[in-house]
Amino acid sequence: MPNTNGHPNAIIEVADADFNQKVIEQSRTVPVVVDFWAPWCGPCRMIGPVLERLARDANGAWILAKLNVDHNPQTSMRYGVQGIPAVKGFRDGRVAVEFVGAVPEPQIRRFLEQLVPNAAEQAAQRGRQAEEADQLMQAETFYRQALRDDATQATALLGLGRVLFQLDRYEEALSSLQQVPFASPQRAEAEGWIAKARFRQQAALSGGEMEARHRLAANPDDLDARLALASAMAAKGSYREALEGYLEVVRRDRGAHRNLARQAMLNLFALLGDDHELTGEYRPQLAMLLF
Numbered sequence: 001m002p003n004t005n006g007h008p009n010a011i012i013e014v015a016d017a018d019f020n021q022k023v024i025e026q027s028r029t030v031p032v033v034v035d036f037w038a039p040w041c042g043p044c045r046m047i048g049p050v051l052e053r054l055a056r057d058a059n060g061a062w063i064l065a066k067l068n069v070d071h072n073p074q075t076s077m078r079y080g081v082q083g084i085p086a087v088k089g090f091r092d093g094r095v096a097v098e099f100v101g102a103v104p105e106p107q108i109r110r111f112l113e114q115l116v117p118n119a120a121e122q123a124a125q126r127g128r129q130a131e132e133a134d135q136l137m138q139a140e141t142f143y144r145q146a147l148r149d150d151a152t153q154a155t156a157l158l159g160l161g162r163v164l165f166q167l168d169r170y171e172e173a174l175s176s177l178q179q180v181p182f183a184s185p186q187r188a189e190a191e192g193w194i195a196k197a198r199f200r201q202q203a204a205l206s207g208g209e210m211e212a213r214h215r216l217a218a219n220p221d222d223l224d225a226r227l228a229l230a231s232a233m234a235a236k237g238s239y240r241e242a243l244e245g246y247l248e249v250v251r252r253d254r255g256a257h258r259n260l261a262r263q264a265m266l267n268l269f270a271l272l273g274d275d276h277e278l279t280g281e282y283r284p285q286l287a288m289l290l291f
Contacts, residue, residue: 010058033065199231
């Protein structure tokens with residue numbers, strides 16, 4: 001379809017054969033609005049030009065994909081299109097919002113507001129792209145920009161926490177990660193990074209792995225050194241050695257050291273997940289010692 005104004009690819013035609021590529025995959029980077037229409041449909045001819053004008057005005061913020069239902073029955077059936085015009089907004093490979101019928105332009109604009117990322121979401125997306133390119137300082141800038149616009153933006157809070165962790169700024173990382181909303185999908189990943197950051201903090205406060213090993217070599221009964229070494233192992237991802245170390249502290253102590261080691265093991269189980277083989281192996285051993 002010709003497009004003489006605005007973004008050169010603001011309006012595209014799609015078919016059954018290329019729907020996955022042009023809509024599903026493309027929606028992972030930019031929202032795609034699919035207009036299910038037919039030439040004989042009067043209401044389609046009413047909203048079609050409105051969608052096309054808004055797409056051109058958006059200048060690439062979202063893409064309008066036109067699908068003729070008469071020529072592409074498979075996709076129409078796949079998405080349960082029973083009446084047209086049917087307009088579906090795709091984000092991250094799935095339908096995020098939709099409407100059916102020739103609705104007025106203000107309602108179309110509200111539909112687009114729900115679909116197109118706001119300023120905070122866009123900044124968070126740029127932060128994620130910079131992070132994936134290992135441009136950590138730039139990623140931090142974008143994530144902080146997102147949080148200035150929306151202090152509760154979960155993707156930005158999680159991303160900033162990850163970046164700060166990689167920059168060895170563990171206290172700041174914890175502050176950001178702990179603010180990820182509990183009701184958000186990002187919270188589960190945040191819990192894992194919170195556990196990692198705490199292990200790194202504990203290891204750093206105790207002088208790190210080598211210092212702990214030297215202390216244990218000099219005194220095998222040094223429980224602080226055992227805790228420090230276990231935390232250092234957890235921080236570097238040597239989870240079996242970490243769990244063995246914590247378990248040994250639980251075996252040797254009945255007081256404060258035992259409680260610290262027990263909590264550290266619980267944190268590791270949460271990090272690994274209930275289905276991980278190490279959780280299945282060490283959780284019963286911890287329970288036997290405690291009860």
